[in-house]
Amino acid sequence: MRHKKAEEYLSILGDKWTPGNDQVDLDALESDFKLIRETWGLSADSESLFEPRVLSYRTLANGFRILNHRVAAWWDFWHLDIPRPNLQNRQWKQLYIETRVVRHPHAAPTASFGVTRHPELHHTVQGRLPTILRQTQHNAMALAILRTLDSVPETENIKISLESQHIVDLLTSKLERYENSNWVDHDCDTTFMQSLVSVLRRPRAKANAVQAQTHPPPEDEHFIDTNGSHLIVGAQLASLSQSQIYKILLHEKARGTKTRAPTRTHLDLAKEAAGARTGSRPTDEELWRSTCSRQIAHKKIRAFLWRTMHDTLPCGHVWPNDPHPERALCPTCAVRETPDHILTECPDNGQKEIWKLARDLLAQKGIEMADPITLGDILSCGLPSSGAADAGKNRLFTIVMSELAWLIWTRRCKWVIEDEGSEEKRVSSPEANNLWHARMNSKLTFDLLATNIRKYKKKAFDKTLVHDTWTGVVEPEPELAPSLSASRNTGVLQYEFANNFLLVQLIVVG
Numbered sequence: 001m002r003h004k005k006a007e008e009y010l011s012i013l014g015d016k017w018t019p020g021n022d023q024v025d026l027d028a029l030e031s032d033f034k035l036i037r038e039t040w041g042l043s044a045d046s047e048s049l050f051e052p053r054v055l056s057y058r059t060l061a062n063g064f065r066i067l068n069h070r071v072a073a074w075w076d077f078w079h080l081d082i083p084r085p086n087l088q089n090r091q092w093k094q095l096y097i098e099t100r101v102v103r104h105p106h107a108a109p110t111a112s113f114g115v116t117r118h119p120e121l122h123h124t125v126q127g128r129l130p131t132i133l134r135q136t137q138h139n140a141m142a143l144a145i146l147r148t149l150d151s152v153p154e155t156e157n158i159k160i161s162l163e164s165q166h167i168v169d170l171l172t173s174k175l176e177r178y179e180n181s182n183w184v185d186h187d188c189d190t191t192f193m194q195s196l197v198s199v200l201r202r203p204r205a206k207a208n209a210v211q212a213q214t215h216p217p218p219e220d221e222h223f224i225d226t227n228g229s230h231l232i233v234g235a236q237l238a239s240l241s242q243s244q245i246y247k248i249l250l251h252e253k254a255r256g257t258k259t260r261a262p263t264r265t266h267l268d269l270a271k272e273a274a275g276a277r278t279g280s281r282p283t284d285e286e287l288w289r290s291t292c293s294r295q296i297a298h299k300k301i302r303a304f305l306w307r308t309m310h311d312t313l314p315c316g317h318v319w320p321n322d323p324h325p326e327r328a329l330c331p332t333c334a335v336r337e338t339p340d341h342i343l344t345e346c347p348d349n350g351q352k353e354i355w356k357l358a359r360d361l362l363a364q365k366g367i368e369m370a371d372p373i374t375l376g377d378i379l380s381c382g383l384p385s386s387g388a389a390d391a392g393k394n395r396l397f398t399i400v401m402s403e404l405a406w407l408i409w410t411r412r413c414k415w416v417i418e419d420e421g422s423e424e425k426r427v428s429s430p431e432a433n434n435l436w437h438a439r440m441n442s443k444l445t446f447d448l449l450a451t452n453i454r455k456y457k458k459k460a461f462d463k464t465l466v467h468d469t470w471t472g473v474v475e476p477e478p479e480l481a482p483s484l485s486a487s488r489n490t491g492v493l494q495y496e497f498a499n500n501f502l503l504v505q506l507i508v509v510g
């Protein structure tokens with residue numbers, strides 16, 4: 001079968017094909033575009049020219065692409081007639097593209113765009129991103145370019161000013177790199193970007209310039225052109241690194257996978273909580289990314305959050321066939337255990353005391369948490385505490401919420417498994433109090449030690465960030481700065497959390 005296919009390809013190749021002849025007319029085209037740049041007087045650092053560059057895809061290496069669902073796509077380029085740009089026409093139409101992403105507390109963000117001939121004039125073309133696309137500024141900009149191309153006669157040159165240098169680079173200097181990796185490292189929707197580039201490549205007989213701007217519709221789901229003759233799909237094997245291939249495969253595997261119902265419920269809980277807290281409802285992707293936030297230092301806590309989001313923590317309702325069926329029920333409440341029950345409801349595992357202390361601590365930092373803390377609050381703890389861009393405050397919130405949820409979970413496992421849920425061993429108030437202080441003090445100690453640049457080099461924590469995280473919640477406050485500047489303490493430092501007195505022995509480093 002493959003042999004047959006190969007023969008079929010070889011028969012298309014005909015006489016012209018010469019293996020190894022990778023540079024077909026590319027130099028000629030390059031000099032054409034160089035001339036345009038000069039003729040138009042484009043400034044080299046702020047204005048870029050869109051070049052079809054399809055000739056460079058005629059290489060042998062492009063025959064080997066993965067995820068290429070249009071088998072003969074690369075072959076099309078061989079026959080493609082690339083028009084020589086018209087060097088005589090020096091006129092262009094100047095257009096400005098503006099985009100806006102509006103975030104809502106209880107609904108998904110919405111992105112829209114407007115195109116105008118002058119920044120102070122009304123928009124000549126405007127529209128909203130269809131809901132099938134991710135509502136990002138980059139996608140809005142890409143759709144605006146598509147609409148612009150539709151609205152201008154093909155005989156005219158276009159000069160587009162964009163708000164984002166990133167999109168300009170993506171369509172010019174970095175285009176080949178992104179196309180060769182099937183857009184794997186980018187946050188745009190792959191099919192959509194491929195389609196936009198295909199339309200840009202259509203012979204307009206003129207050149208299109210894009211520049212980064214220096215100053216600040218109807219729902220249509222059928223705009224994605226997946227059959228354009230200039231469509232380049234699939235990743236070029238020859239240019240991929242191992243990690244890129246890994247990412248592409250993961251991405252491909254995730255496509256078409258439907259979110260499980262329990263995961264969906266937990267995602268919605270987290271979205272609702274984050275929306276109410278920050279005034280902006282996050283997307284699924286932002287939530288997933290937040291579960292592996294850099295502020296959550298321990299991998300096992302990230303994994304715990306990830307599993308909680310998927311509702312696969314090994315507790316009662318997930319493991320009904322566990323060899324110890326008695327463990328499925330809460331020893332006190334006799335209900336089937338769920339993450340919600342363990343982390344926010346059960347009266348006998350210390351969660352109530354632990355969250356009360358957490359709320360008091362966060363309040364000292366100006367973060368007001370509702371009582372009781374909900375599963376949504378815990379699941380969205382990797383996102384900011386509020387809309388404010390205060391890195392230290394957001395970091396403390398993430399640390400406190402993630403560490404304490406993990407503490408409650410691990411202590412509950414000990415009680416149910418090791419202590420067999422015995423009544424005497426349930427978590428008493430004083431024990432919850434001690435556990436809380438020990439955990440928060442050890443986090444503080446960890447943070448101080450991790451700022452040691454001599455020892456941890458590039459991996460060392462940023463001292464300013466650690467200072468901003470803990471300032472206002474430790475006592476005596478004046479001890480924080482010298483401890484940070486030395487990344488160590490020469491003796492005993494007394495830290496007091498929420499009016500509770502505790503001695504902390506800091507380990508002497510270096």
Ligand SMILES: [Zn+2]
Binds near residue numbers: 330331345347348
């Ligand atoms: Zn219970």
